Amino acid sequence: MNLAELKVGDVAKVIKLDITNKKTRRHLLDMGLTRGVIVKVKRVAPTLDPVNIELRGYELCVSRKDLKNIEVEKVYS
Amino acid sequence: MKIALVGNQNSGKTTLFNLLTGMNAKVGNWPGVTIEKKEGTIRGTKNKIIDLPGIYSLSPYSKEEEIARKYIFEEMPDVIINIVDATNIERSLYLTTQLMELDTNIIVALNMADILDSRGIKIDIEKLQKELGVKIVSISALKEIGIDRLIKEIDNDNKKIIKRIYDKNIEELISLIDVDSVHKRFVKVKLIEGDKRFKKYNKDIYVKRISMCSKKYDTDLEEVVATERYEFIEKVLDKCLTLKKQNNNISEKLDKIFLNKYLAFPIFAIIMFLVYFLSVGVVGRSSSEMIASLVDTFSSFVSGFLKDIGTSEVLNSLIVDGIIAGVGSVLGFLLQLIILFICISLLEVTGYMSRIAFLLDKIFRRVGLSGKSLIPFIVGSGCSVPGIMGSRIIENDDEREMTAILTPFIPCSAKLPIIAMFSTYFFKDYSGIVAASFYFLAIFIIIISALILSKFVFVDTSDLYISELPLYKLPSFKYVFKDVFDKVVAFIERAGSIILFCSIVVWFLLSFSPSLSYGVDVENSILACIGKSISWIFYPVLGEDNWALTVSIIQGLVAKEQVISSMSVISGFTNSSGMFSSGSIFSSITPAAAYAFVAFNLFSAPCFGALGALRRELGSTKKVLKVVLFQTIIAWIIAFICYQVGIRIEKSIISVADIVICIIIFSILCFIGIKYFKNKDNKCNSCPFGKTCKQLKK
Numbered sequence: 001m002n003l004a005e006l007k008v009g010d011v012a013k014v015i016k017l018d019i020t021n022k023k024t025r026r027h028l029l030d031m032g033l034t035r036g037v038i039v040k041v042k043r044v045a046p047t048l049d050p051v052n053i054e055l056r057g058y059e060l061c062v063s064r065k066d067l068k069n070i071e072v073e074k075v076y077s
Numbered sequence: 078m079k080i081a082l083v084g085n086q087n088s089g090k091t092t093l094f095n096l097l098t099g100m101n102a103k104v105g106n107w108p109g110v111t112i113e114k115k116e117g118t119i120r121g122t123k124n125k126i127i128d129l130p131g132i133y134s135l136s137p138y139s140k141e142e143e144i145a146r147k148y149i150f151e152e153m154p155d156v157i158i159n160i161v162d163a164t165n166i167e168r169s170l171y172l173t174t175q176l177m178e179l180d181t182n183i184i185v186a187l188n189m190a191d192i193l194d195s196r197g198i199k200i201d202i203e204k205l206q207k208e209l210g211v212k213i214v215s216i217s218a219l220k221e222i223g224i225d226r227l228i229k230e231i232d233n234d235n236k237k238i239i240k241r242i243y244d245k246n247i248e249e250l251i252s253l254i255d256v257d258s259v260h261k262r263f264v265k266v267k268l269i270e271g272d273k274r275f276k277k278y279n280k281d282i283y284v285k286r287i288s289m290c291s292k293k294y295d296t297d298l299e300e301v302v303a304t305e306r307y308e309f310i311e312k313v314l315d316k317c318l319t320l321k322k323q324n325n326n327i328s329e330k331l332d333k334i335f336l337n338k339y340l341a342f343p344i345f346a347i348i349m350f351l352v353y354f355l356s357v358g359v360v361g362r363s364s365s366e367m368i369a370s371l372v373d374t375f376s377s378f379v380s381g382f383l384k385d386i387g388t389s390e391v392l393n394s395l396i397v398d399g400i401i402a403g404v405g406s407v408l409g410f411l412l413q414l415i416i417l418f419i420c421i422s423l424l425e426v427t428g429y430m431s432r433i434a435f436l437l438d439k440i441f442r443r444v445g446l447s448g449k450s451l452i453p454f455i456v457g458s459g460c461s462v463p464g465i466m467g468s469r470i471i472e473n474d475d476e477r478e479m480t481a482i483l484t485p486f487i488p489c490s491a492k493l494p495i496i497a498m499f500s501t502y503f504f505k506d507y508s509g510i511v512a513a514s515f516y517f518l519a520i521f522i523i524i525i526s527a528l529i530l531s532k533f534v535f536v537d538t539s540d541l542y543i544s545e546l547p548l549y550k551l552p553s554f555k556y557v558f559k560d561v562f563d564k565v566v567a568f569i570e571r572a573g574s575i576i577l578f579c580s581i582v583v584w585f586l587l588s589f590s591p592s593l594s595y596g597v598d599v600e601n602s603i604l605a606c607i608g609k610s611i612s613w614i615f616y617p618v619l620g621e622d623n624w625a626l627t628v629s630i631i632q633g634l635v636a637k638e639q640v641i642s643s644m645s646v647i648s649g650f651t652n653s654s655g656m657f658s659s660g661s662i663f664s665s666i667t668p669a670a671a672y673a674f675v676a677f678n679l680f681s682a683p684c685f686g687a688l689g690a691l692r693r694e695l696g697s698t699k700k701v702l703k704v705v706l707f708q709t710i711i712a713w714i715i716a717f718i719c720y721q722v723g724i725r726i727e728k729s730i731i732s733v734a735d736i737v738i739c740i741i742i743f744s745i746l747c748f749i750g751i752k753y754f755k756n757k758d759n760k761c762n763s764c765p766f767g768k769t770c771k772q773l774k775k
Binding site: 035 | 542
């Protein structure tokens with residue numbers, strides 16, 4: 001399953017980053033979205049995009065399109 | 078010694094910079110406030126300190142981040158102060174792991190250490206220092222704690238111990254590579270990551286070794302390096318950080334309201350409405366009338382005094398009708414501007430800006446902009462120049478240029494006097510609403526223009542949105558006060574220099590005829606001659622051939638408040654008691670023409686200052702000329718529509734209700750139109766845009 005499929009409040013572990021755009025991928029890696037990291041979906045914008053996720057003790061907003069390419073494993077919801 | 082301040086975006090670098098130097102550089106609460114490096118001297122020493130734009134890593138994504146990376150490499154600072162946000166330590170240390178690999182002394186300034194307790198976090202600094210191998214000083218830039226210790230540490234030679242943070246495959250690879258650079262370890266890691274910027278250090282044999290190594294992993298080495306950096310940090314923090322209990326803070330509760338599914342947009346609209354309503358509607362009317370009467374008294378006093386001491390009529394007229402009328406008319410709006418500046422400053426420091434970007438991203442993306450475009454727009458409501466420069470935080474080039482071009486459409490503080498004067502006089506009790514309507518008109522026009530530009534000019538927009546959402550902060554009143562004070566001083570300075578100079582020029586052009594004889598009727602003055610030759614351009618917009626308004630519009634190029642100043646000087650020449658009362662050249666203006674006139678001034682070419690900033694951001698004069706043409710044409714069209722609709726409302730041919738319904742129908746059509754094109758993107762044949770289409774050009 002991918003990160004965009006998670007619902008608000010879900011907690012998941014990142015398995016793989018399938019992002020073809022190198023710049024975007026690098027950016028997300030630098031922001032701490034690496035394999036094995038635990039992320040929580042905090043909030044979705046009223047327009048449904050972008051999504052506000054929590055990881056490594058801070059909050060990050062990422063567009064849904066990019067989240068679709070991040071494979072995750074749900075830990076609990 | 079040269080010292081560089083390096084840290085994540087929004088980690089408090091500029092606050093620390095201000096403390097260390099005693100300056101008042103701009104701070105805010107959104108990622109990317111500092112967009113250019115700033116230099117200062119640490120108080121009490123001769124050490125130079127440079128505040129760099131915030132970066133998350135030494136591989137930059139946007140223009141302003143490139144500035145920081147370049148500085149670290151090319152200017153070779155003696156010491157790097159790496160400011161780390163203690164409340165966000167895990168991600169902040171990621172940059173530290175990169176800086177550690179450079180051959181430069183670094184000191185980690187652990188900022189906001191004072192609020193750790195309230196968050197239930199405890200950090201063992203001694204241990205952390207040992208684990209990372211660098212000097213750490215805990216400080217609070219906001220409460221000014223630990224600053225003196227930090228200054229002392231700079232002079233100590235803090236040798237760092239290089240830590241081997243990667244697994245054995247990569248560490249082995251590092252020991253096998255040799256590069257000709259001061260920052261050996263750093264460049265080696267960059268080669269392993271495959272960073273193209275460091276290609277010149279690479280050799281064929283290394284390329285082979287690196288690709289051999291990468292076969293041991295199921296992904297590329299760039300990801301491996303990033304992951305292992307974070308794993309190292311996790312390990313270190315496990316030893317040094319204890320989390321008592323997660324404290325659900327106020328930010329969370331505030332976001333439940335401000336980012337609420339249903340309330341978020343109404344709250345945003347109300348906040349923006351209030352900003353304009355407060356500054357123009359409530360405070361505006363009484364204060365500007367009060368100051369206007371003060372200026373009147375002052376000018377008649379000066380005039381009497383000058384007569385008494387026997388100055389000539391020409392000089393008397395220059396001082397009273399030229400300088401006092403011109404400069405005074407602009408200063409009359411000072412109180413309104415103070416309110417506006419306070420509102421913008423509060424929006425900036427509290428952290429609401431990042432929320433607005435988050436909220437509006439999808440809507441702005443529909444028209445080819447980014448949610449981040451909103452930050453330059455709001456900064457631009459103070460002044461377009463920092464707004465245009467602020468567009469650098471946007472990663473995508475096309476989105477960035479488009480934002481820079483559209484930023485001047487937002488009414489800046491110099492346009493506020495124009496809005497305030499016309500809406501107060503012509504719409505009396507509704508002045509606040511009318512003023513706010515200009516703001517919403519601006520947003521509407523920006524969206525329409527963006528839609529046009531992204532379809533035909535800037536086709537390479539992306540869907541990228543990666544941004545940190547900072548916590549809310551209580552504004553520092555000391556900073557807000559200083560910030561507003563600085564802006565007010567700048568405004569007064571402008572009134573005392575540019576406006577003063579222009580007022581004298583306008584006075585001269587009004588007092589003399591083309592054959593340079595003094596004391597002619599205004600209608601025969603030089604300025605009138607110039608105005609009359611081009612006033613036909615504005616006939617469809619103003620409903621009359623008014624040379625005085627025409628020349629005032631053109632003077633807006635120098636500074637937008639000059640429009641008011643010029644009108645005030647001109648009306649002083651026609652014997653009337655007030656600017657719009659009978660006998661004045663402006664007495665024939667109708668509310669419709671007034672609205673159209675303001676609209677034209679809002680959207681037409683910005684002042685020279687903003688054009689200079691645009692020139693810097695777009696990189697070519699030709700582009701700027703095109704922009705000016707685009708903006709002026711748009712402005713004329715909008716003003717034309719405003720006048721033609723307005724005049725029909727005045728004559729009761731159509732009613733306000735008709736307009737509202739038309740706007741609703743139009744928006745629905747737009748919405749359907751956008752939806753339609755979005756869906757048909759892949760089927761080019763049925764699309765009316767044909768070859769000019771975004772997808773096809775790609």
